Amino acid sequence: MAKVKTTFFCQNCGTQYAKWQGQCNVCKEWNTITEEVLQKPERSNWKVDSSQRKQASKPLKIMDIDLSEEARLNSFDEEFNRVLGGGIVLGSLTLLGGEPGIGKSTLLLQMSLKLPYRTLYVSGEESEKQIKMRAQRINPANNSCYILTETKTQNIFKQIESLEPEIVIIDSIQTLHSDYIESSAGSISQIKECTTELIKFAKETATPVILIGHITKDGNIAGPKILEHMVDTVLQFEGDRNHVFRILRAHKNRFGSTNELGIYEMQGSGLREVSNPSELLISEKEEALSGNAIAATLEGMRPLMIEVQALVSTAVYGTPQRSATGFNAKRLNMLLAVLEKRAGFRLGAKDVFLNITGGITVDDPAIDLAVVAAILSSNEDESLQNDFCFAGEVGLSGEIRPVQRIEQRILEAEKLGFSTIFVSKYNKISLKNRAIKIQLITKVEDLVNLVM
Secondary structure, eight states: OOEEEEEEEETTTTOEEESSSBOOTTOOSOEEEEEEEOOSSOOOOOOOOTTOOOOOOOOOGGGOOOOOOOEEEOOOHHHHHHHHHHHHHHEEEEEEETTTSSSSSHHHHHHHHHSSSSSSEEEESHHHHHHHHHHHHOOOOOOSSSEEEEHHHHHHHHHHHHHHOOEEEEEEEGGGGGTTTTTTTTTHHHHHHHHHHHHHHHHHHHEEEEEOBBTTTTSSBSSSSSHHHSSSEEEEEETTSEEEEEEEEEETTTSOHHHHHHHEEEEEEEEEEOOHHHHHSOOOOOSSOTTTEEEEEEEETEEEEEEEEEEEEEEEESSEEEEESOOOOOOHHHHHHHHHSSOOOOOOOOOEEEGGGGGGGOOOOGGGGHHHHHHHHHHHHHOTTTEEEEEEOTTSBEEEOOOTTTHHHHHHHHHHHOOEEEEESSOOOOSSSOSSSSEEOHHHHHHHHHHH
């Protein structure tokens, strides 16, 4: 019998201590340090034949290392493939996090029902009947997806040995527990041990594993930070539950770029891939309305056209309000100060409300020009032309600064039928003889003279 060891872990950040103390030295939280019993038998938690085991590593010259691409599985989801860098890499471990109810389980169940490969979907949170009810709405006619409701890793591996799936999905890592650790499911030591077992299984059998992870109130993956270091890819599923759009981002990707993102639309039958989100993020209006402007922005590597709405009205209660949804409120205050100082608009005594339509949040400085145009339009109560769009950053002195990858933004605007795009004169643009007019401006005053 192995000697029983006890140690102390902070349940908030995962820091290990030799004895109990009231406050964690790392995260400064109080009363989060608890004692956990560790007991590890001296035996392997995942076994493969000796013929399949990797040989001990030997040093290689860097010139002799093979640069052939990693083998990938097609997920049959274009948005998911784009974010991963072209598909699911064999033997990789992917961690998907997101708010409760955002659609993480729906996304992976929907993907597993599309796959022609033998897929094992392991759920520790829902019963088989609950999963079947959701599957009926998505794709009931699938013969390659197997459902297992289990939380003990040893039992999961027994089923894996008999089924030999080509891809494994775990929902969620916080519900799993191993017999090798004497602590409750979801604790720091259990999460680390279960993840280690799954990594060992994935690497030795070249089977991709996708984990769903809970997040904390701060938006971070629940559990120790080392969990994100252990896996190959960390994905974040974002969006507002009150809106239909969901965004899939890669925060870490050992096999591709972290600049890509996927966009989905939540429907009653599941998540629909949005191949051209610009058309959905721009509302169709029967008549021209003041306070609306279209911005050419970038989300990762993908250009998007989004609608910016502004409302400027006289402050009723004496103290003007500044409110922004989907946009940085401090940046809004800066732009209002620039308009008052450089363009002469008296907005200090007026309420200003700003909204990015579609429920998405944008931090691209290139939408500054559209924000300014929408505020001016609402202040003067004059509508902008529907076929105008904007791409430029506004500086503190009122100059229009250049933005990155301007040609991608121009081509996206042209594809969607806009007649004119307002950009900085300092941008280097090599596009010629295009159907869209490229209006070059240098100051906020130029914008006022051209659109008002």
